Structure formats: C-alpha cells, structure tokens
Amino acid sequence: MPRSAPSLDMTPLVDLAFLLVTFFILTSSFRQPEPVTVDPPTSTTIEQIPKQVFLITIDKDGRTFVDITNPAIKGKVFFDMCEKYNIKITKQDSLKFVGTASIGLKMSGIMDYLEKEPADRAGYPMTGIPYDTADTKKGQLYWWAYYARIAAKNDFEDRKAEAEKRKLEFDMTSALKFSVKADSRTKYDVVQSVIQVFRDVKIKNFEMITGLEDKPAN
Amino acid sequence: MAQIETGGGGGHGKHDKKRAKKLSTRIDMTPMVDLAFLLLTFFVLTSTFSKPKVLRMIFPEKNKDVPLKDLPKVKDGLTLILNGSDKIYYYSGSTDKATALEATDFSKEGLRTILKERNKWLINQIEKVQIESDKGPRNDTAFERKIKTKLEKAQAESKFVVLVKHTSDATYKNMIDVVDEFLITQVGKYFVVDEPLGKKEQMLLDKKLKE
Numbered sequence: 001m002p003r004s005a006p007s008l009d010m011t012p013l014v015d016l017a018f019l020l021v022t023f024f025i026l027t028s029s030f031r032q033p034e035p036v037t038v039d040p041p042t043s044t045t046i047e048q049i050p051k052q053v054f055l056i057t058i059d060k061d062g063r064t065f066v067d068i069t070n071p072a073i074k075g076k077v078f079f080d081m082c083e084k085y086n087i088k089i090t091k092q093d094s095l096k097f098v099g100t101a102s103i104g105l106k107m108s109g110i111m112d113y114l115e116k117e118p119a120d121r122a123g124y125p126m127t128g129i130p131y132d133t134a135d136t137k138k139g140q141l142y143w144w145a146y147y148a149r150i151a152a153k154n155d156f157e158d159r160k161a162e163a164e165k166r167k168l169e170f171d172m173t174s175a176l177k178f179s180v181k182a183d184s185r186t187k188y189d190v191v192q193s194v195i196q197v198f199r200d201v202k203i204k205n206f207e208m209i210t211g212l213e214d215k216p217a218n
Numbered sequence: 219m220a221q222i223e224t225g226g227g228g229g230h231g232k233h234d235k236k237r238a239k240k241l242s243t244r245i246d247m248t249p250m251v252d253l254a255f256l257l258l259t260f261f262v263l264t265s266t267f268s269k270p271k272v273l274r275m276i277f278p279e280k281n282k283d284v285p286l287k288d289l290p291k292v293k294d295g296l297t298l299i300l301n302g303s304d305k306i307y308y309y310s311g312s313t314d315k316a317t318a319l320e321a322t323d324f325s326k327e328g329l330r331t332i333l334k335e336r337n338k339w340l341i342n343q344i345e346k347v348q349i350e351s352d353k354g355p356r357n358d359t360a361f362e363r364k365i366k367t368k369l370e371k372a373q374a375e376s377k378f379v380v381l382v383k384h385t386s387d388a389t390y391k392n393m394i395d396v397v398d399e400f401l402i403t404q405v406g407k408y409f410v411v412d413e414p415l416g417k418k419e420q421m422l423l424d425k426k427l428k429e
Contacts, residue, residue, distance in 0.1 A: 014247055024258065024265055025257075028261060041390065043394055044398055044402060045274075047273075047274065048272070049271065049272050181270075184389065187387070188384050189386050189388075204276055204278060205274070206274075207272035207273065207274050208274075208275060209272055210272065212270075
C-alpha cells in the first residue's frame, strides 16, 4: 500500500468555526464600563428592557446616577442643564458628555470630570446627583428628568411627523422610557425619593430593572 | 497539513521537470483554525444572553389637596409591613381594629399562599375567562376584545386590596419581591404607601418584634 501523509480536510470545520465567530461578534454588544456596579433584585417578569431609556441608577449607598441611551436626547438635556446652571460649554464638551457612561455628579463638578482622559475617569469619585425630598425642584435630579421628558417628547413627535411625511411606518415603542435600576440592598426610602422626583415631573409610568427569575410552576 | 508529493524515483527525463514545478494547492490551516476557535471561545464566554428584565409600575400623580385621613378606609384588605428583615408582618382589615401583627416570609409557603387564599375569587374568575378564551375562535378580534373586557371587569370588581407599608430599614429587594408576588398571584389592587408607619402600626410592630 502507498504511504500517504495523515492529512485531514479541515475546510468544513473552519467554515463552521468562522460562522460561529461571526455570529457571536455580530450579536454581542460590549457593555460600557459603569461607574458603579449595581446588583438588581430578581423578578419573574419577562418584559424586555426598552430600546431607549432614561436610566437612574441607585447604588447601595443611595447615590444616584443618570444615563440616557439616546445620544441626541442626551446631548440636548446636557445643553439645557448647563444653560440652567450657567455653565459655558463647547460642542466638544457636549460630545464628550454624550460619550460617557452613567454620570453621578453635581453640575458644578461635571466639567472637571469631562476634562479627564477617558482612561482616568474610572476611579473618579462620584458623589451622586443631589435630590431634595421636601421640594424636589431644588434638587438637580428633578431637572435632569424634567429636561429629558421635554426632549424625549419633542424627539418622539419630530420622528412621528417625519414618518408621516414620508409615509413610513412609525415604531410607537421607540419612545424614551424612564427606568430605575437600584441595588438589592438600597433602602426603599431612597428609591421612593427618586420615584417622588419622577412623579413630580409627571412621569407616572416607569420601569424597574430587575434580573431574571424563573417563573414558578403552578 | 501541507502535503509533499512523494513521487516515484527519477530517471524519466522530461516528465521529472514538469512534476517538480507542480506545487500542492493545499494550505496548512491549523493556525487559522486555532485562531478561529480562540475567538469563538472568547465570544461564547463573554457574551451574556440574559438581558435584564423590567417590572412596570404605575404610580399615580400625588394629590396634595386630599388629606390622608379622608382617603377611603380599607375594609376587605391586607396590610403588609416590610422592615428590611426576611419577614413580612401583616394584619387584615382596618388599622383601628387590628390588635396584633402576624409574621410570614417571602417563601412560596409564606406570602404566596396567603395571597392566593385571599385572592381566590379573582384567580377563579380569571381561570374561568381563560377556559372560555381557549374554547373560543382564534384570531377573532371581537372575541378577543370581549375576553379582555371580561378580565378587566373581574379585576375591577375584585374586593381584595393590599397596602404595602415599610419602615426606614426596608430594602428595595423587599419591595420588588412583594410586588413580584402580587404579579404571580394576580393581585391587581395593591398600593405602596409613601408615608411612614402610623403610631398604632409602629406600636404593634414593636410588640411583635419583642416576642
């Protein structure tokens, strides 16, 4: 018998491997580094997290952080907030802000944070956005939610009008939703204060972000 | 593996030269496969499929004009008190008539059994409507609407109301766990009370905790 080299046709194997690699690359989205790690409680709901959210994160010590997933609305809200608190910003600053993850600073501290290189921001001490339970309008958290609500409403109506003009189907679920993500150990009183802020901004319908838990079999 | 032609011995003049030029078209794919699987392993291990879920809650606008004492009294209700421990304290009916608190926990045999028992009427109604819906025609919007109205009617007619009160030690987890139990046991009418515990409730709770 002729001696042949022990070779194997690996082409199908490579095909499959690359197919899977492509699938995982395309489906995975890298999470932005969050300034705090929050471990939310679990619930049995199966409702997915909305596409566009105004997210208030509350860590276990009661510090609050704000993030908006829609870049256009995020930029607009930042602009309005700076105007209200008399902070002069450039277009560059606005872009920098849109690129950040959740932020938990007073307006007076934000510029200092934005001047840092993105790599140095990880350890920046965040004090949380101040809120006032007696008169929410005195707290900055109220104004974040307030401007976000206005910007979200305008954005929603603009896109709806645009869709109607072009006779396209409009995705009604694409509206910005207001969500709260809190740590399991957070005191409920703190969460209640944040809910109070939402209610004062006349946002009644909002979502609590939770982990997944198996539904009990009846 | 690249294959090397192991042709027969030489001595054939012209033919030999031609054979030497003909190179194999096979490429050594081992490094590529290594890389592909390395990437594959990385993505499999780092990707998480379970996206966070949301619990939708509706909080009515606060009406500052109505004082608390003018609110309708809860007669056929249950009041739960959360205090940050793994226990839930509760009493039935109005605060004035309550004499002692009872304790239960977040387990399946604890709060869920109590809620299921108390909410029996609504659970039965929903089951009835469900059976009717299963028997009915499919893809019939009028029928679906009828079922939906029936469900809403049953929910509105239910007399079982739950109030959730909490001390300053209560955690967010406690609250979400309780609201989740409401969803599981189909309790439609539940209210999370903002105000701190009343004097009497505090007294009852202190008494219960001393036991």
